[in-house]
Amino acid sequence: MRALRLTHHRTVGFAYLGISLAAVAIGSFLSLIMRIHLAWPDRIFPGHGVLKPEEYLALVTMHGTIMLFFVMTVAPLSGFSNLILPAQIGATRMSYPRLNLFSCVLTAVAFLVACAAFFVPGGAPIGGWAAYPPLSASALAGPGQGLGMDLWLGSVALFSIASILSGVNTLTTITLRRCEGMSWNRLPLTVWAWLTASLLAALAFSVLLAALLMLLSDRHLGTAFFVPAGDLINGVIVSHKGSGSPLLWLHLFWFFGHPEVYIAILPGMGLTSMVLANFARRQIYGYRIMIATTLLIGLLGLTVWGHHMFVAGLNPFAGTVFSAASLAIALPSTAKVLSWIATSWRSRMQLTTAALFALGFVSLFIAGGLSGPILAQPILDEYLHNTFFVIAHFHMVMAMAATFGLFCAIYYWFPILFGTVLGEGLGKLHFWLTLLFSYSTFLPMHLTGIAGEPRHYAQLNGMPGPAAHLLATTMPLQRHISASAIGLAAVQLVFFVNVGLSLWRRRAISQNPWSATTLEWIPAGQALQCHQAPCQYSPDSTSFIPQWSTASENCPERE
Amino acid sequence: MPSTFAPPEIRRRPDDGVREGDHGNGRRPPTDKRTGGNGDGDNWDARPKGRRGPRERLISARIGLFFALAADLLFFIAIVSAFFVSRATGHFDAYNRYVNDWLPISLPSILWLNTAALVLSSVTAEIARQGMFREHDALEEWIGLGRPLSKRAGVWLSLTLLFGLLFLAGQVAAWKQLAAERAHLAGNPSSNYFYLITITHALHLVVGLGALALAMLMLRKGRSVITRQVWIDCSVWCWHAMGVFWILLFALLEFGQ
Ligand code: HEM
Numbered sequence: 001m002r003a004l005r006l007t008h009h010r011t012v013g014f015a016y017l018g019i020s021l022a023a024v025a026i027g028s029f030l031s032l033i034m035r036i037h038l039a040w041p042d043r044i045f046p047g048h049g050v051l052k053p054e055e056y057l058a059l060v061t062m063h064g065t066i067m068l069f070f071v072m073t074v075a076p077l078s079g080f081s082n083l084i085l086p087a088q089i090g091a092t093r094m095s096y097p098r099l100n101l102f103s104c105v106l107t108a109v110a111f112l113v114a115c116a117a118f119f120v121p122g123g124a125p126i127g128g129w130a131a132y133p134p135l136s137a138s139a140l141a142g143p144g145q146g147l148g149m150d151l152w153l154g155s156v157a158l159f160s161i162a163s164i165l166s167g168v169n170t171l172t173t174i175t176l177r178r179c180e181g182m183s184w185n186r187l188p189l190t191v192w193a194w195l196t197a198s199l200l201a202a203l204a205f206s207v208l209l210a211a212l213l214m215l216l217s218d219r220h221l222g223t224a225f226f227v228p229a230g231d232l233i234n235g236v237i238v239s240h241k242g243s244g245s246p247l248l249w250l251h252l253f254w255f256f257g258h259p260e261v262y263i264a265i266l267p268g269m270g271l272t273s274m275v276l277a278n279f280a281r282r283q284i285y286g287y288r289i290m291i292a293t294t295l296l297i298g299l300l301g302l303t304v305w306g307h308h309m310f311v312a313g314l315n316p317f318a319g320t321v322f323s324a325a326s327l328a329i330a331l332p333s334t335a336k337v338l339s340w341i342a343t344s345w346r347s348r349m350q351l352t353t354a355a356l357f358a359l360g361f362v363s364l365f366i367a368g369g370l371s372g373p374i375l376a377q378p379i380l381d382e383y384l385h386n387t388f389f390v391i392a393h394f395h396m397v398m399a400m401a402a403t404f405g406l407f408c409a410i411y412y413w414f415p416i417l418f419g420t421v422l423g424e425g426l427g428k429l430h431f432w433l434t435l436l437f438s439y440s441t442f443l444p445m446h447l448t449g450i451a452g453e454p455r456h457y458a459q460l461n462g463m464p465g466p467a468a469h470l471l472a473t474t475m476p477l478q479r480h481i482s483a484s485a486i487g488l489a490a491v492q493l494v495f496f497v498n499v500g501l502s503l504w505r506r507r508a509i510s511q512n513p514w515s516a517t518t519l520e521w522i523p524a525g526q527a528l529q530c531h532q533a534p535c536q537y538s539p540d541s542t543s544f545i546p547q548w549s550t551a552s553e554n555c556p557e558r559e
Numbered sequence: 560m561p562s563t564f565a566p567p568e569i570r571r572r573p574d575d576g577v578r579e580g581d582h583g584n585g586r587r588p589p590t591d592k593r594t595g596g597n598g599d600g601d602n603w604d605a606r607p608k609g610r611r612g613p614r615e616r617l618i619s620a621r622i623g624l625f626f627a628l629a630a631d632l633l634f635f636i637a638i639v640s641a642f643f644v645s646r647a648t649g650h651f652d653a654y655n656r657y658v659n660d661w662l663p664i665s666l667p668s669i670l671w672l673n674t675a676a677l678v679l680s681s682v683t684a685e686i687a688r689q690g691m692f693r694e695h696d697a698l699e700e701w702i703g704l705g706r707p708l709s710k711r712a713g714v715w716l717s718l719t720l721l722f723g724l725l726f727l728a729g730q731v732a733a734w735k736q737l738a739a740e741r742a743h744l745a746g747n748p749s750s751n752y753f754y755l756i757t758i759t760h761a762l763h764l765v766v767g768l769g770a771l772a773l774a775m776l777m778l779r780k781g782r783s784v785i786t787r788q789v790w791i792d793c794s795v796w797c798w799h800a801m802g803v804f805w806i807l808l809f810a811l812l813e814f815g816q
């Protein structure tokens with residue numbers, strides 16, 4: 001009964017998950033249309049006809065926006081932090097339940113406003129999720145850059161406010177509501193990840209909000225923050241006076257944008273550490289260092305935004321500095337990877353679906369992370385910028401890794417969310433198929449990128465010129481990618497069938513089915529107190545010490 | 560883990576005295592004596608977190624406000640950084656000459672008066688805030704003998720509201736004056752920024768005024784003393800922050816162009 005209260009954090013958490021479920025459905029649908037169009041450009045869509053270039057660009061923009069904001073930010077950070085975080089720190093509620101509900105509602109409104117952009121005259125904006133001016137500053141720049149763009153800006157502004165508020169709520173909750181004995185270095189790494197991500201969200205979204213207001217003012221109030229003098233769009237001079245700088249928007253946007261991608265991935269990193277340790281029955285390798293790297297990734301993440309701007313007219317010396325900082329951020333990332341590997345190496349891990357998804361996270365993070373330091377060198381990025389190589393990079397390291405993090409969270413915490421476990425058989429099938437299709441979809445994009453396939457291009461064949469000829473040779477690969485993408489979406493059915501079946505069967509489970517050590521698994525009725533560091537398992541794997549047990553009474557491992 | 564030590568309060572705490580669902584509300588309100596909120600000699604470590612009484616609520620609200628203000632500071636830092644970038648930016652004209660369009664605007668001197676009004680408003684707000692924690696009166700109000708805290712705070716807060724509104728009126732006057740000198744929002748880059756900064760700050764102040772007004776409402780409607788204290792305390796801290804932001808922004812506009 002209690003859980004039904006609107007301001008209860010679990011209610012809010014489920015609402016966030018609901019929003020991102022709707023968002024992921026729409027976002028995937030958009031991406032499939034794009035893939036079908038790229039591989040079979042003459043295809044007639046039933047009830048629509050052939051896809052026009054501007055429609056393709058609108059799809060790109062909305063796919064990126066919906067996925068990055070409403071899925072990768074909402075689900076791991078807002079959703080799961082509400083569902084799990086209070087229990088993990090032994091709190092009975094979030095610090096500000098009403099504020100929490102308010103930011104959730106605001107997020108939902110932002111999502112509706114974003115979707116509304118499809119239905120206004122001109123349709124959705126076509127400038128990509130980074131909305132570079134000057135083309136985003138004028139309605140002349142194309143269909144969708146009028147009312148659609150305004151709705152987009154409004155939606156992202158609302159989303160920013162919601163994220164700042166929910167970040168503040170999470171930060172306060174972690175600071176003040178830890179239960180007795182839950183000292184900072186006993187906090188599970190998931191909590192550290194949520195803490196860092198919330199901090200980044202509160203800071204980065206504030207900057208984005210300022211930038212959005214400035215862009216809106218450029219569009220409607222005649223200022224020229226981002227519009228250069230003599231800006232000419234479609235033969236019309238848009239700005240006469242002032243000398244605004246599009247580069248300024250890039251600075252502000254990427255100061256937000258880079259931390260944003262870490263907001264998406266940090267919760268997955270924390271969960272991976274905890275889940276690997278739990279199923280390997282080992283202490284996390286270098287717990288203190290893992291805390292430090294989490295914070296360091298957050299901190300350094302605020303200093304590397306320029307690596308998105310190497311070819312945007314950035315001073316080359318500045319490029320070198322940003323390049324060095326970006327390579328520096330690879331160090332804490334590598335430390336994390338090493339810790340994951342050291343924790344799982346030769347551990348005879350119990351390969352549950354949750355553990356598999358954590359391992360999949362590591363695999364994708366490595367595979368996608370490797371291209372990061374390549375892109376972070378201005379001289380290489382000069383060629384690779386705006387190609388599908390970048391798309392491949394961030395879909396592996398962010399999109400797919402974070403998705404695996406989400407699935408790991410769902411499989412691992414399902415007992416807490418729904419009181420039963422997900423079927424392991426279907427779960428493993430789901431994992432292997434998803435892993436296979438993710439690689440099969442996104443690895444080849446590196447190749448088409450190196451062959452020169454540009455981002456945001458509606459059509460790759462049928463154009464004259466040698467470059468177009470080179471592009472046309474990628475068509476077989478394009479068809480392979482598109483088929484894999486359809487496969488990737490299709491095998492998610494296994495997951496939904498699994499959820500349906502498991503909820504229907506409702507297999508009875510014990511209070512702590514994974515023999516986990518953290519507080520969210522505390523038996524009902526036990527006092528919310530923390531006596532232990534997390535992840536303590538006896539060396540001979542016969543017992544473990546959950547955080548709530550006083551040191552003398554170890555729990556025996558169940559078989 | 561090598562770093563496991565049990566903080567001492569776990570063992571020290573008597574397990575019995577605490578009832579489930581007792582959040583400590585209704586205990587004595589926090590006062591300027593800075594005790595645990597429950598009078599002299601109160602050791603709030605002896606109660607579990609979340610049930611430590613009024614001062615805990617006060618701190619929780621303050622910390623949240625602090626995080627929100629830190630985020631807000633970054634909002635202004637973003638704008639100020641953009642200010643410096645734009646001030647130093649130019650472009651090449653048709654004759655390949657480098658031109659920097661930035662023409663500093665001379666600020667209307669009424670801004671100095673506005674600043675004085677804002678400082679005064681912070682002073683009265685602070686008097687209101689500190690008054691909320693005067694021990695003798697707080698206890699009187701808590702027992703229910705009268706409402707000395709709320710009455711006094713109400714008076715000082717009305718003054719704050721008045722000065723705040725004066726400031727906003729003064730800002731409007733400044734905008735009018737500049738408009739008469741043909742310095743519009745959509746003019747020179749410098750006036751773009753002048754208006755951006757003053758308008759966004761004014762919007763913040765409107766929110767701050769709203770918070771103060773709500774706090775005054777809570778003085779009447781808030782059921783417990785601590786509720787009233789929290790509202791006054793936090794809205795005043797928020798107001799101070801807006802004042803400090805203004806002084807920094809004003810200094811930037813006056814001396815930084
Ligand atoms: C080893 C660390 C990493 C380095 C050095 C790195 C470097 C880069 C560089 C230089 C770019 C810009 C490429 C271009 O536009 O030309 C880029 C793009 C991107 N990276 Fe990374 N990256 C790293 C890790 C990550 C991680 C962990 C994530 C996400 C969780 C991520 C997400 C992205 C995204 C989303 C983009 C594309 C943004 C866009 O243009 O739309 N990267 N990365």
Ligand SMILES: [Cu+2]
Nearest residue numbers: 258305307308
């Ligand atoms: Cu980046």
